[in-house]
Amino acid sequence: MKLTAVFTFILCSLRIAATEELRHPPSRIAVVGAGIGGTSAAYFLRQKFGRHVQIDIIEKGDVGGRLSTVEMEGNHYEAGGSVIHPLNLHMKSFVKELGLGTRSLSGNLLGIYNGDEFIFQESEWYLINVIKMLWNYGLNFLRMYMWVEDVLDKFMRIYRYQTFDYSFSTTESLLHAVGGNDFTTKLNMTIDEAMQKSGFSQKFIDDIVVPAMRVNYGQGVKVNGFVGAVSLAGTDSGLWAVEGGNKLVCSGLIYASKAQLIMGTVTSVQERVRPTKSGGTVKLYEVSYETSAGPGLGMYDIVFLATPLNKEIANIDFLGFNPPIETFSKPYQQTVATFVHGRINASFFGCAKPCQFDLSEILTTDNPKHFISSIGSVSPVKPVPESDVSKNSDLKVWKVFSPEPLTDNQLRLLFESYHAVSAKKWLAYPKYTPPEKSPPIILHDGIYYVNSIEWAASAMEMSAISAKNVVLLAYHRWNGKDEHINQEDLAERLKSEL
Ligand SMILES: Cc1cc2nc3c(=O)[nH]c(=O)nc-3n(C[C@H](O)[C@H](O)[C@H](O)COP(=O)(O)OP(=O)(O)OC[C@H]3O[C@@H](n4cnc5c(N)ncnc54)[C@H](O)[C@@H]3O)c2cc1C
Ligand SMILES: *[C@@H]1O[C@H](CO)[C@@H](O)[C@H](O)[C@H]1NC(C)=O
Ligand SMILES: *[C@@H]1O[C@H](CO)[C@@H](O)[C@H](O)[C@H]1NC(C)=O
Numbered sequence: 314m315k316l317t318a319v320f321t322f323i324l325c326s327l328r329i330a331a332t333e334e335l336r337h338p339p340s341r342i343a344v345v346g347a348g349i350g351g352t353s354a355a356y357f358l359r360q361k362f363g364r365h366v367q368i369d370i371i372e373k374g375d376v377g378g379r380l381s382t383v384e385m386e387g388n389h390y391e392a393g394g395s396v397i398h399p400l401n402l403h404m405k406s407f408v409k410e411l412g413l414g415t416r417s418l419s420g421n422l423l424g425i426y427n428g429d430e431f432i433f434q435e436s437e438w439y440l441i442n443v444i445k446m447l448w449n450y451g452l453n454f455l456r457m458y459m460w461v462e463d464v465l466d467k468f469m470r471i472y473r474y475q476t477f478d479y480s481f482s483t484t485e486s487l488l489h490a491v492g493g494n495d496f497t498t499k500l501n502m503t504i505d506e507a508m509q510k511s512g513f514s515q516k517f518i519d520d521i522v523v524p525a526m527r528v529n530y531g532q533g534v535k536v537n538g539f540v541g542a543v544s545l546a547g548t549d550s551g552l553w554a555v556e557g558g559n560k561l562v563c564s565g566l567i568y569a570s571k572a573q574l575i576m577g578t579v580t581s582v583q584e585r586v587r588p589t590k591s592g593g594t595v596k597l598y599e600v601s602y603e604t605s606a607g608p609g610l611g612m613y614d615i616v617f618l619a620t621p622l623n624k625e626i627a628n629i630d631f632l633g634f635n636p637p638i639e640t641f642s643k644p645y646q647q648t649v650a651t652f653v654h655g656r657i658n659a660s661f662f663g664c665a666k667p668c669q670f671d672l673s674e675i676l677t678t679d680n681p682k683h684f685i686s687s688i689g690s691v692s693p694v695k696p697v698p699e700s701d702v703s704k705n706s707d708l709k710v711w712k713v714f715s716p717e718p719l720t721d722n723q724l725r726l727l728f729e730s731y732h733a734v735s736a737k738k739w740l741a742y743p744k745y746t747p748p749e750k751s752p753p754i755i756l757h758d759g760i761y762y763v764n765s766i767e768w769a770a771s772a773m774e775m776s777a778i779s780a781k782n783v784v785l786l787a788y789h790r791w792n793g794k795d796e797h798i799n800q801e802d803l804a805e806r807l808k809s810e811l
Pocket of ligand 2: 494497498501748749750
């Protein structure tokens with residue numbers, strides 16, 4: 314009896330000690346940007362810091378950011394980030410948590426056009442495809458599948474680390490913890506070099522890998538090896554999107570996090586010292602912004618920057634910091650998404666009439682002649698009733714990616730006829746030029762940069778993973794818990810913990 318009482322006492326005191334160890338939670342946190350990075354940060358912040366902290370999300374444009382739809386003839390189509398991989402576990406759990414529906418994206422017949430002819434063309438017959446692949450590229454396809462699988466396998470460790478609350482203070486240390494030198498060296502070389510080193514044939518790289526990079530990142534095989542592998546994972550099966558639009562995840566996460574949304578453009582962040590009730594002082598960040606009703610500002614303990622910080626994107630001044638917080642000037646790649654309801658011009662793609670043209674996705678090789686990166690038929694984000702679908706199967710809605718806006722002449726070349734066009738211009742993702750050095754995550758004691766991770770690879774799930782990492786990092790640093798930051802050998806150490 315007595316002994317148990319002693320034990321209980323010890324346990325209780327330990328527990329009190331454990332809770333007392335935690336510093337008082339921050340009272341106000343600002344998140345700049347309501348894309349998937351900022352909104353998932355707000356969601357994880359609420360989970361980690363509890364219900365009393367005030368979370369303000371400040372957004373200058375639309376909730377969703379680079380997740381956005383365009384409207385054409387009463388239907389909505391994904392204009393930015395559209396494809397989600399079946400192993401993107403954060404996106405998957407958000408959708409489940411928020412009660413959203415999904416739609417699957419598959420069954421597109423793919424062709425690769427080199428400017429003169431199709432060098433690769435899928436048929437409806439699986440066996441024919443396999444034979445063609447083997448005939449033209451030997452075992453390169455199979456090997457690519459295994460190569461990507463290996464990267465993905467290692468990368469999946471991040472979810473386990475995050476479940477056990479581990480965080481990383483730089484993008485490089487996060488990548489190193491999941492994939493070792495194998496991953497960090499991928500940032501230092503192009504996907505071209507990485508695949509050559511792994512024994513892929515140059516023909517396979519030029520014919521198959523280049524087009525996959527162009528459709529996903531608007532750039533060829535000079536992108537870094539890591540984003541290259543992410544891009545190739547986009548050729549897997551089981552790809553999906555959110556019913557009603559991927560941006561619904563962002564609005565859902567704001568709602569679930571009970572964050573306050575402020576529609577305004579953040580112009581500057583500076584450090585202020587304020588007296589406290591108890592006679593001491595506290596350092597806070599003053600975040601200034603412009604709203605349609607005039608200027609506003611807020612004082613925050615922690616600031617999350619969930620947007621690329623480039624001048625032409627965010628244009629935020631960091632005032633009075635010593636040493637100064639560097640501005641990020643590495644350029645972003647422009648990509649234009651153009652939606653066209655019309656009949657594709659088969660002869661433009663070297664298919665002489667009469668020609669059977671049943672491709673629904675056309676990728677392109679590296680040829681200066683091309684003014685497009687890709688063209689593919691798309692479905693609305695919400696399934697349309699059968700009766701509304703055009704009976705004429707070659708009168709589809711096509712999404713064209715190009716580095717520059719399409720001219721009328723170019724549209725008339727691509728389409729025999731069309732009757733609706735809608736375009737959206739993006740600064741879409743970094744212009745990758747390895748060796749890649751990601752910008753820091755910690756910009757100041759309490760200022761964090763969620764989008765550092767984009768320089769390893771830009772994707773919805775990458776922003777969500779980074780958001781969770783940065784929230785854990787901010788939490789541990791707030792509470793002085795270094796043992797959950799930058800730990801190596803986690804894969805080994807967590808094996809025994811189930
Ligand atoms: C055409 C295209 C296709 C893509 N395809 C895919 C795909 O298929 N799959 C995939 O996973 N990813 C894809 N991506 C990438 C993906 O969309 C992005 O990686 C992801 O959406 C980035 O989210 P984010 O929240 O980090 O940034 P953003 O979505 O850019 O969010 C940043 C937000 O901050 C706001 N903001 C900026 N400055 C300020 C300021 N000063 N004050 C207030 N607010 C500010 C912006 O308005 C924006 O809403 C694609 C991107 C593009 C453009
Ligand atoms: C990658 O290159 C950078 C220099 O750009 C270097 O500092 C770093 O050590 C290199 N990393 C690896 C893993 O080779
Ligand atoms: C279709 O493509 C061919 C070949 O590029 C071009 O000559 C023609 O003008 C295009 N347009 C139409 C409507 O056929």
